Amino acid sequence: MTTLKITKKHHKHFNNPFPSTPASLPLLQGNLLFNSQTVPSHQHFSIGKDFQLSWSSNNGGSLSIYHQSQPKRAIWSTIPGQAFVSAALAETEVEESRGSFVVKDRKLHLVCHHQTILDIRVIDQFDHSLEAQDQDSPSGFLDLDQKTDFKGTQFPMVLVTGWVFNMRRKKKHSHKYGTLENAQFEGKGPSTCARYWVLFEQKNRNQIGFQVKLGQPNFEFRTKASPAASGRYKGFRRRLGQFQKRRLRWFWSSARPRGFVFVSSSEEELEELKAEEFKEFNRVCLTYSSEENERFYGFGEQFSHMDFKGKRVPILVQEQGIGRGDQPITFAANLISYRAGGDWSTTYAPSPFYMTSKMRSLYLEGYDYSIFDLTKQDRVQIQIHGNSVEGRILHGTSPSELIECFTETIGRPPKLPDWIISGAVVGMQGGTESVRHIWNELKTYNAPISAFWLQDWVGQRETLVGSQLWWNWEVDSIRYTGWQQLIKDLSVQHIKVMTYCNPCLAPILQVGSSRIFRKWWMMESEDGWLILVKACLWMPPSIQVKILFQPTTNTQSCGLK
Known part of the structure; x- marks a missing residue:
């Protein structure tokens, strides 16, 4: 089953000026259950030397x-x-233009929005009493068992394990306010569960x-029961629902959530075929509490x-x-x-990091697309x-x-050089003559100048949206006649020249006859590096390596050479 579709949208004619809000996964809510035989009523667990995790069974457990x-x-x-881990499997379409x-x-x-806690355990450096719970994972956590070098690890660690599950399958969904509404469920279909x-x-x-x-998702199938058995089960469900309404606690005694699903043999075969397609989830949600008057700041470069x-x-x-x-x-x-046109949320440089007015802070690591849902007053769902x-969860009092704690890990920008704060950085366009004219004007006012920022150094082209830069990343010698001499003259006065560049390339077929361009090529080397090269169009292929980018699939040594 294909769960991701990527479409390149580039309409040459008019487009919808009021595009609809894209449908997305709604905020998932479910119940939290726990095994009273393995999870105590109240307990504190040390995490390293400076943190503590507290478990309380009050009001359903937290x-x-x-x-x-x-x-x-x-x-x-x-x-x-309420569940703090939930999962789903959805088909996704990405459009780009x-x-x-x-x-x-x-x-x-699939949606698994209910959760059980089967065990909360402390993992210590000298703990050899871990009993096998999975055939391939003695500790119950795959990465931990595959890890051989624990240098730098601050013990003890705390591991929470259990199941996410859903007794019923989604019946239908509707598009409302940009989310897929899934409030209606049907009673028959496979119950689904997965370890977490x-x-x-x-x-x-x-x-x-x-x-x-x-x-991986697991499915439970049951053949159709007799009318008498079905009636007894319905009565049990009705009584159980009454207990839940009275908020009486009931215990989850089995190691795996099991539901009774009444399907015919033909329906069972159909569901088994569908189950083969659902190999893994492609959505994971983390839900935790927030206060009504808590304010959230951050998320990278934001404008609205x-x-x-x-x-x-x-x-x-x-x-x-x-x-x-x-x-x-x-x-x-x-x-x-x-x-x-974009909207309030579109930005060049977002970041999965926030801090709140209550001095709480969290950020994500990795490259997966994420959404921070802050629409409910009492919770956050990522x-x-x-x-x-x-x-990572951060501690700080201001x-x-x-x-400071955040940048300690992700890195801090270097200190600005003295020259960039010694005068004005003049951003302008127009070519060599325009730059020299503005420079002379500023001299008459004795205005200190640090640099000229010339983003149109590559020249301009006419497109459907007006004048845009030539994304071919070489100087336009017609627009900027005497480019090298201009740089030398400014340098004598200790004025820098700043330019603009991005990773996009303009189609070479759009080149006019008044300019000669070099063509950029991209190829992949044997060791997985992406090589950006350029060759002159008017001479035999003369390849000159300019930049090496390592593919983002290898995050261990991604860099620029």
Whole structure:
């Protein structure tokens, strides 16, 4: 079964100026159950030397994480009685046009929104008492068993294991407010469940790492029962529902959630065929608590909002958009180029990081597309396009401490050079004569100048959206006559020349007869590196290697040479 479809949208004619909001996975909510025989009523677990995880069975059960320096202030906690891990399998379509993207969830096949906790265990460096729970995973966590070098690991770690499940299959979905509504379920169909593992590990004195992984979906099938048995089961379900309404706790005694599904033999065969297609989940959701008056800041470079409480924030690098919802410019941009107008959430540099007014902070690691759903006042739900997620929870008592803690891991920008803050950086276009004219004008006012930023150094071309740069990344010697001499003259006065470049390449067939261009080629080497080369069009192929990019599939040594 194909779960991802990528479409390149590039309409040469007019497009819909008011594109609809793409359908996406709704906020998932489910119940939390736990095994009272293996999970105690109340217990505290140490995570490294500086953190503590607390489990409480009150109100259905919840987890909380504290820093030892502030044992009464939770930096992360789940919602009592509600699932904090859920999973789904959905078909996704991605449309792209000139660097603008839209991600649509077309069909929702599986949803496991209920959760059990079977065990909460401490993993210590000298703990050799781990009993086999999976044939291939003695500790119950695959990455932990495959790890041989524990240098730098701060023990103890805490591992939470259990099942996510759904007794009933989704009946239908509708598109409402940009989400796939799935409130209606039907009683018959396969019950679905999967193992999950949540690992907490101290990374440094102010950071705790978390990993969530899902196993493969499992299906339970039962043949059709007799009318008498069916009646007894329905009576049992009715009585059980009454118990739940009275909020009486019932215990999950089996190691795997099992449902009674009444299907005929033909229906059973059909569902078995469908089950073969569902090899793994492609959505994992992490849900935890938030306070009603808690404000959320961050998420990288954002232009439309400061506080994101009440919004769904997608983390996807793309074009910022022309207009971003303001009319009539967004209307015009969308009309001539598919979704070029963008909206409030489109940005060049988003980041899966936030901090709140309650001094709580979290960020994700990895490259999977994610959405932070902050539409509910009492919770946060992170939806990740994948079957696992990694991230870190930060401890700090002020915004500056949280930022310092965050950049300690991801890196900090270098200090700005003295020359860039010694005067104005003049951004302009127009060519050599225009630059010299503005330079002379500024001299008459004794204005200090640090640099000229000339983004049109490559020249301009006419497109459907107006004048755009020639993305061929070589100087336009007609527009900027005497380019090298201009750089030398400015350098004598200690003025830098700054330019602009991006990873896009303009189609060479659009080249006019007034200029001679070099053509860029891309090829992949034997060792997996992507090589960017260029060759002159008017001479025999003369290949000169310019840049080497390692594919993003190998994240261990991605870099630039």
